[in-house]
Amino acid sequence: MNLSLDLILDIASWISFGLGAFFLIVGAFGMIRLPDFWSRLHAAGVIDTLGAELIVLGMLFQAGFTIVAVKLLLIGAFVFLTSPTGTHAVANAAFVAGLRPLGLTRDDTAAKTDKGA
Amino acid sequence: MMFTAAMFALAVAMLLVLVRLFAGPTLYDRVLALNAFGTMTVLLIGVVGFMTERPDFLDIALLYALINFVGTIAILKFFRYKDLGQGLAASEEQNSLRDGGSQ
Amino acid sequence: MEAFIDIVLFGFLILTAIAIMRLRNLFAVVMLSGVFSLLSAGLFVVMDAVDVAFTEAAVGAGISTVLMLGTMAMTSREEKPPVHNRLFSFAIAVIVGAALIYGTTDMPPFGSPDAPAHQHVGPDYIERTPKEIGVPNVVTAVLASYRGFDTLGEVAVIFTAGIAVIVLLHGRTRPARTARARKKEKDV
Numbered sequence: 001m002n003l004s005l006d007l008i009l010d011i012a013s014w015i016s017f018g019l020g021a022f023f024l025i026v027g028a029f030g031m032i033r034l035p036d037f038w039s040r041l042h043a044a045g046v047i048d049t050l051g052a053e054l055i056v057l058g059m060l061f062q063a064g065f066t067i068v069a070v071k072l073l074l075i076g077a078f079v080f081l082t083s084p085t086g087t088h089a090v091a092n093a094a095f096v097a098g099l100r101p102l103g104l105t106r107d108d109t110a111a112k113t114d115k116g117a
Numbered sequence: 118m119m120f121t122a123a124m125f126a127l128a129v130a131m132l133l134v135l136v137r138l139f140a141g142p143t144l145y146d147r148v149l150a151l152n153a154f155g156t157m158t159v160l161l162i163g164v165v166g167f168m169t170e171r172p173d174f175l176d177i178a179l180l181y182a183l184i185n186f187v188g189t190i191a192i193l194k195f196f197r198y199k200d201l202g203q204g205l206a207a208s209e210e211q212n213s214l215r216d217g218g219s220q
Numbered sequence: 221m222e223a224f225i226d227i228v229l230f231g232f233l234i235l236t237a238i239a240i241m242r243l244r245n246l247f248a249v250v251m252l253s254g255v256f257s258l259l260s261a262g263l264f265v266v267m268d269a270v271d272v273a274f275t276e277a278a279v280g281a282g283i284s285t286v287l288m289l290g291t292m293a294m295t296s297r298e299e300k301p302p303v304h305n306r307l308f309s310f311a312i313a314v315i316v317g318a319a320l321i322y323g324t325t326d327m328p329p330f331g332s333p334d335a336p337a338h339q340h341v342g343p344d345y346i347e348r349t350p351k352e353i354g355v356p357n358v359v360t361a362v363l364a365s366y367r368g369f370d371t372l373g374e375v376a377v378i379f380t381a382g383i384a385v386i387v388l389l390h391g392r393t394r395p396a397r398t399a400r401a402r403k404k405e406k407d408v
Contacts, residue, residue, distance in 0.1 A: 014119050017119050017120075017122060017126075020123070020126075021122065021123055021126030021127075022126075024126055024127065024130040024157070025126055025129055027130070028129070028130035028134050029133060031133060031134055031137040031150060031153065032133050032136060032137055037143055037146050037149070040137070040146060040149060041149065044149045044150075044152065044153050047153045047156065048152065048153060048156050052156050052157075052159075052160055055123060055127075055160045055163075056163070058119070059163055059164070059167055068175060071175040071176065071178075071179055072163070072175065075178055075179050075182050078179070078182040078183060078186070079156060079182055082182065082185070082186035083152070083156060085186070086152045086186060086189040086190070087152065089190060089193045090145055090148050090149050090152070090189070090193060092193075093148075093193045093196050094143070097145070099143060099145060128228045132232070135232060135235060135236070135255070138239075138251070138252065138255065139235075139239045139252075141248075144245075144247050144248070147248055148251070151251050154255060154258070155258065155281075158258045158259075158262060161262060162262060162265055165225060165266060166265075168221065169222070169266075171268075174265055174270060176270075176274075177261070177265055177270060177274055177277060180274060181281070184277055184278060184281050184282040185281070187282055187286075188254060188281060188282055188285050188286070191286045192251070192285070195289045195290075195292075
């Protein structure tokens with residue numbers, strides 16, 4: 001019984017690590033390959049949310065019910081809250097500074113935001 | 118074994134993000150890469166702690182997660198208001214100035 | 221496996237150092253120095269120096285980035301091209317580096333139990349701390365009790381430095397950059 005539980009936890013960890021590693025590397029490739037800042041935001045989002053949380057989850061399966069698990073949960077919660085906030089702040093700062101997506105002139109966005117407001 | 122695999126993936130991803138951090142044409146690309154790099158450092162410390170069977174090191178990972186956020190917000194506040202030394206009131210004043218300027 | 225982590229971290233450190241050297245944009249340099257200290261703190265963790273890693277994380281990656289940005293608000297954003305002879309600086313750096321590496325050959329191997337640090341007063345503190353102080357962490361006992369006055373002096377120095385930094389950052393910005401000056405700046 002105990003052995004099989006360990007096995008299940010190991011398999012769960014492997015799956016989490018595998019998926020997490022996949023998202024991390026895909027996100028990192030996106031950071032390199034995508035053409036402009038606004039599309040790279042998406043890649044950074046993949047790293048910060050799915051990639052990071054899945055790796056934390058994989059470690060959580062190995063930690064068991066210890067203080068280590070509590071710390072991992074805290075790390076997961078902090079990353080979950082702060083990463084999207086940080087990404088949003090970057091995007092906001094870039095927009096305020098006048099950075100616009102590729103293939104879009106400044107007048108286009110100005111007209112759209114005026115209509116929306 | 119699984120921690121080793123995770124660490125390899127982290128190392129590869131960190132290298133790629135580091136390239137973006139060096140190259141990043143705009144400052145915002147660099148901040149974004151810095152944020153992602155910080156997140157991956159947190160994960161790396163955790164994974165290394167598990168790999169060496171001393172997961173007590175997670176305290177540092179926790180500290181990093183917080184410092185990383187504070188650093189990102191400080192950098193962005195600086196970009197936006199061009200200054201760190203002023204309080205909220207001064208920022209608000211500048212905001213209204215900016216709105217006035219664009220109309 | 222630890223050798224691999226060391227190689228990866230040191231490789232990143234060298235890459236970061238080269239990038240810091242080559243970039244002229246000071247914002248990017250400040251961010252990269254943050255990365256540099258994140259990486260060195262990672263190395264400290266691998267070497268089991270958890271307390272040093274803690275300090276490096278808080279001071280190097282956190283506070284000094286913020287302080288550098290605050291400083292940059294008052295100076296230029298771009299580094300000026302160097303006017304001195306670069307070959308001379310490079311020679312000095314190589315000589316000092318070689319001397320430091322030569323110095324390390326006299327040091328005991330990493331983690332060696334025969335190192336002077338583990339021979340002199342170390343065992344004495346480890347033996348006496350549980351009896352005399354009763355805290356599990358020997359470093360805390362040494363810092364807060366055996367060398368309490370020394371620590372008090374350090375705290376006073378850091379406090380003074382902090383006040384000085386606050387005075388420097390605040391005193392100059394307020395009068396120089398009024399609302400009108402800022403508006404003028406923006407219009408330009």
